[in-house]
Amino acid sequence: MTFRITYSVLEADLTELHREFDGVLSSLRSEFGKSYPSWVAGRALESGDLLDSHPPADTRQLLARFHRAPVTILDEAVRAAHAAQKIWAALPWQERVARIRRAAGLISERRLRLSAIMSLEVGKSRLESLGDVEESADLLRYYSGQVEESNGFSRPLGKLSPNEDTRDVLRPYGVFAVISPFNFPAALATGMAGAALLAGNAVILKPSEETPWCAQGLYDALRDAKLPDGLFQVLHGEGHTIGAALSRHPGIDGVAFTGSTKVGFELQRLMTTGKRMRPALLEMGGKNAAIVCESADLDAAVEGCARSAFGLSGQKCSALSRIYVARSRQQEFIEKLVERARKIVIGDPTRAEVYLGPVINAAAVARYEQAAADVKSGGGTIHVGGERLRGGEFEHGYFVAPTIATVPRSHRIAKDELFLPFVIVEGFDTFDEAIALANDVDYGLTGGIFSGNKDEIEQFMDRCEAGVLYANRKTGATTGAWPGVQSFCGWKGSGSTGKGGCGPFYVAQFAREQSQTRMG
Ligand code: NAD
Numbered sequence: 001m002t003f004r005i006t007y008s009v010l011e012a013d014l015t016e017l018h019r020e021f022d023g024v025l026s027s028l029r030s031e032f033g034k035s036y037p038s039w040v041a042g043r044a045l046e047s048g049d050l051l052d053s054h055p056p057a058d059t060r061q062l063l064a065r066f067h068r069a070p071v072t073i074l075d076e077a078v079r080a081a082h083a084a085q086k087i088w089a090a091l092p093w094q095e096r097v098a099r100i101r102r103a104a105g106l107i108s109e110r111r112l113r114l115s116a117i118m119s120l121e122v123g124k125s126r127l128e129s130l131g132d133v134e135e136s137a138d139l140l141r142y143y144s145g146q147v148e149e150s151n152g153f154s155r156p157l158g159k160l161s162p163n164e165d166t167r168d169v170l171r172p173y174g175v176f177a178v179i180s181p182f183n184f185p186a187a188l189a190t191g192m193a194g195a196a197l198l199a200g201n202a203v204i205l206k207p208s209e210e211t212p213w214c215a216q217g218l219y220d221a222l223r224d225a226k227l228p229d230g231l232f233q234v235l236h237g238e239g240h241t242i243g244a245a246l247s248r249h250p251g252i253d254g255v256a257f258t259g260s261t262k263v264g265f266e267l268q269r270l271m272t273t274g275k276r277m278r279p280a281l282l283e284m285g286g287k288n289a290a291i292v293c294e295s296a297d298l299d300a301a302v303e304g305c306a307r308s309a310f311g312l313s314g315q316k317c318s319a320l321s322r323i324y325v326a327r328s329r330q331q332e333f334i335e336k337l338v339e340r341a342r343k344i345v346i347g348d349p350t351r352a353e354v355y356l357g358p359v360i361n362a363a364a365v366a367r368y369e370q371a372a373a374d375v376k377s378g379g380g381t382i383h384v385g386g387e388r389l390r391g392g393e394f395e396h397g398y399f400v401a402p403t404i405a406t407v408p409r410s411h412r413i414a415k416d417e418l419f420l421p422f423v424i425v426e427g428f429d430t431f432d433e434a435i436a437l438a439n440d441v442d443y444g445l446t447g448g449i450f451s452g453n454k455d456e457i458e459q460f461m462d463r464c465e466a467g468v469l470y471a472n473r474k475t476g477a478t479t480g481a482w483p484g485v486q487s488f489c490g491w492k493g494s495g496s497t498g499k500g501g502c503g504p505f506y507v508a509q510f511a512r513e514q515s516q517t518r519m520g
Helices: 015-029 071-090 093-109 111-122 126-149 187-198 212-224 239-248 261-271 298-314 327-342 362-377 431-439 454-463
Strands: 034-036 038-040 043-045 050-053 064-067 154-156 164-172 175-179 202-206 232-234 254-258 280-283 288-292 320-326 381-384 403-406 422-428 446-450 468-471 511-519
Touching: 015 111, 015 126, 034 212, 038 071, 050 212, 064 212, 071 175, 071 202, 071 232, 071 239, 093 111, 093 126, 093 187, 093 212, 111 126, 111 212, 126 187, 175 187, 175 239, 187 202, 187 212, 187 254, 202 239, 212 232, 239 261, 254 261, 261 280, 288 298, 288 431, 298 320, 298 327, 298 422, 298 446, 320 327, 320 431, 327 381, 327 403, 327 422, 362 381, 362 403, 422 431, 431 454, 446 454, 454 468
Parallel strands: 034 064, 175 202, 175 254, 202 232, 254 280, 288 320, 288 446, 320 422, 403 422, 446 468
Antiparallel strands: 038 043, 038 232, 050 064, 154 164, 164 511, 381 403
């Protein structure tokens, strides 16, 4: 395959790609049911009880089994990570970058297998899965570039007298716990872990319990790129057990987390208890809005909104969940969006023609059914969707219909992150009102506008309280950021650091500054 997949691909001849994907998928099926270890201190831990991975499209199947890491293993894991970190940090930065670049190359070479695993395990469409894997390799390359451009994070500073020499250097913290979510299991685990490693740290990864198989691919690539034993470890298990114990462990020097705002706030509190401050680099949820102005190209707006609201079943932190439309065009917009939603091909996401797979688990289906019930009981209207899909190929999976609703402004559905293919559409009378509505949530991740008026676009860029903004983007109103192209910074309740993944300041956050003055 020579074609490069990003999240913004609209039209391309993908025949060859699909043929290759089909081949990999069928060989993968012969591996179903295998057991995999957690990776502790450079060795396979095969004694823990088993975490089973089932495809959300058909829960009768068993994809693979993973040995959970017991909490009692943490002391050994942390000790080994500290020992390996010393070896790693003593290498020239050029050598560290070379090995991480090698891992990026291996991920790219293995992209078909890795994305087929992801499509099965997450329920992601083929193209979204390929995009996620490709992004993970690009993140390693882009972050490597940040170390190179900064001369290994070392630069001369000023002098107060002629015989002094001062340098500013960034030094690693030590051992990072990296805790990743299910929805971008390659890009997010790789991005956080890769940046921590490039800054000279060791990493203990606790991947989402929903996507353990995806984490194995990252472990394989880093091991094959010859990282020191114990420098990168993978502990499987649930968040409230091994995740919580790992982040509480006194030997952990910092946490990088991507996931829900609730867990993020808990981790922030944890990192400030005790006698020293430990960094908590947190990327969290979103409740993202798009504004469709009177002058908008309505077809582009409908396409961009549909892709961002329903892609990956609305399970992107950047997913579009609120649309504010100029009152004069509200009815026409809703009709077109409903028509577009009805055309979406839903089903087993490993099939080439499917755009929308299942949601991740039973809890997500329950959240969906509750949201639909709350719209109805709270004075809202469901324009399309609102029901779990059953029968045929839906019967044994977590399938729900893409949903478009209108609710009163104070309704919880207009404020809470649902993380589902569920979008609300509301009218506005003035542009100021639209901006105020877009900003009236606790989150601040992404936002979009469709307008033919340059002044409105500039006002939106200036006044929208979110870290990732797009104007007139048919390929995705609020989704589809790419490393080195869109930085991805959560404002307000969506992030803790004011610097985003995919952006130029990311890697530096995994290290602390030190000035070194030497008198001549
Ligand atoms: P989640 O918060 O449930 O889980 C994320 C990770 O945290 C998992 O590995 C989980 O096991 C672990 N965890 C859970 N409780 C824990 C605890 N008490 N201590 C330590 N670890 C714990 O999130 P999810 O359902 O996997 O992912 C969806 C969420 O992630 C959404 O809110 C979404 O918006 C957010 N997200 C944000 C970004 C971003 O870049 N801002 C990107 C992707 C997803």
